[in-house]
Amino acid sequence: MDHTGQGNPAGEESGELVECVATSTAVQKNFLIVVCLTVCLGWLALLSPTAAHAQSSGRVELAVTVDGHALGRGDLVLNAGTVARVVVGVRNLSRVDVPIDSVRLSGTVLGLTFFDYDTRLHTTVPALGTASWTVDLDIRDLDGRATGLVPVEVALRDADLQTVARQSGTANVHGSLFSIYGLFGVGLLVLMGLLWAVALLPLGRHAAPATWWLRGLRFVPAGCAVGLFGVFALSATQLLSPTTLVDVVLTIVTSAVCFAIGALMPWLNGPRHA
Numbered sequence: 001m002d003h004t005g006q007g008n009p010a011g012e013e014s015g016e017l018v019e020c021v022a023t024s025t026a027v028q029k030n031f032l033i034v035v036c037l038t039v040c041l042g043w044l045a046l047l048s049p050t051a052a053h054a055q056s057s058g059r060v061e062l063a064v065t066v067d068g069h070a071l072g073r074g075d076l077v078l079n080a081g082t083v084a085r086v087v088v089g090v091r092n093l094s095r096v097d098v099p100i101d102s103v104r105l106s107g108t109v110l111g112l113t114f115f116d117y118d119t120r121l122h123t124t125v126p127a128l129g130t131a132s133w134t135v136d137l138d139i140r141d142l143d144g145r146a147t148g149l150v151p152v153e154v155a156l157r158d159a160d161l162q163t164v165a166r167q168s169g170t171a172n173v174h175g176s177l178f179s180i181y182g183l184f185g186v187g188l189l190v191l192m193g194l195l196w197a198v199a200l201l202p203l204g205r206h207a208a209p210a211t212w213w214l215r216g217l218r219f220v221p222a223g224c225a226v227g228l229f230g231v232f233a234l235s236a237t238q239l240l241s242p243t244t245l246v247d248v249v250l251t252i253v254t255s256a257v258c259f260a261i262g263a264l265m266p267w268l269n270g271p272r273h274a
Contacts, residue, residue, distance in 0.1 A: 060098060060125075060165040061091040064154045066105070071154055071169040075241070078152075078171045080143035084117075086154065089132040090165065092125040099124045101159045105137055107150040107171065109235060109242050110228060114181050115145040121156075147175035147182065148236040151243060170241040177236065185232040192225035199262065216263030223258025227251030 065087045069076040078084060086105060092098050100123050106116035117137040125131045150173050155166040176182065199222045227250045234240040 059092075059094045060156075061093065062154075062156065062165040062167045063089040064167045066154070066171075071152070071167050073169070075149065075170045075172045076152075077174065078139060078142060079174045080176070081140050084137045084139050085134065086137055087132065087134050088154065088156070089130070090125050090156065091130045092127060095127045097124050097127055098164055099158050100131075100156050100164060101161075102157050103133070103135055104155045104157060105139075105152065106155070107146055107152045107173065109146075109150060109181070110231060110247055112184070114150070114184075115139075115142060142173060143175040144179050145175065145181065146173050146179055147177055148173060149238050149241040150181075150235065151241060170243075172238060181232075182236070185229070185236060188225065188229040188232055192222065192229050195222040195225045198222070199258075212263040215265065216259040219258040219262030220255050223255035224251055226258065227254035230254065 064071040066076050066078070067085055084105065086103065088103055090098075090100070100121050102118050102120050104116055104118045107114050117139060119135045119137060121133060121135075123131065123133070150171050151168065152171040153166055153168045156164045158164055199219045202218075228247075230250055231242045231247050234246075235242045240246060
């Protein structure tokens with residue numbers, strides 16, 4: 001029987017199936033890249049400065065010392081296992097009374113608060129008046145929360161827990177690496193390893209995107225993770241305080257470097273297996 005000119009339906013169906021699977025795999029990879037980029041951009045948005053508060057508007061002036069060290073002038077020291085004496089001075093520049101319900105000392109890195117201590121005041125600063133308080137904050141459990149250089153803030157809040165005034169600075173926290181902050185660093189290290197594995201996976205399969213910018217985008221989430229872990233490492237080793245500017249700049253720089261690495265890697269654009 002002559003089969004000349006007749007196709008092979010089974011072979012065509014098999015080829016279509018392989019092509020469909022390959023397309024589905026590519027879509028899943030691109031979706032993963034988009035999700036990782038969205039998470040990175042969302043985190044950077046959280047690090048951006050928030051809306052102006054009462055202190056910046058000139059309504060209330062605030063001066064804070066912690067254990068005799070002025071907040072915002074150099075690094076103050078917070079020793080775990082002690083009590084921090086906080087002296088708060090307030091000057092009300094408005095023509096209305098300002099109610100104060102509590103004072104809070106908190107430490108935040110990468111948009112996450114790792115410790116906060118509150119005490120109630122239940123007082124009011126009269127219009128065009130001044131007031132000052134001395135409060136003792138029990139920070140004996142600080143060694144289980146954070147360590148290293150940490151941006152801190154002292155905030156005055158009203159009965160609705162809205163911030164009336166705040167002052168920021170940097171604290172050298174004498175805590176433990178086996179703290180919540182230390183575990184956070186371990187989590188960043190694991191995340192960085194996973195994202196690098198995803199970025200480098202095509203090396204062994206010669207399945208990287210053909211275009212340079214897609215190859216670069218594959219490395220951006222890994223670069224973002226490198227930047228975030230770098231922020232933690234600099235903070236935990238007391239080399240640099242993780243301010244918002246440091247967080248954003250370091251993350252953008254490492255992401256750009258990793259984008260360039262992915263885009264320019266010559267072996268990622270090598271021959272592919274059939």
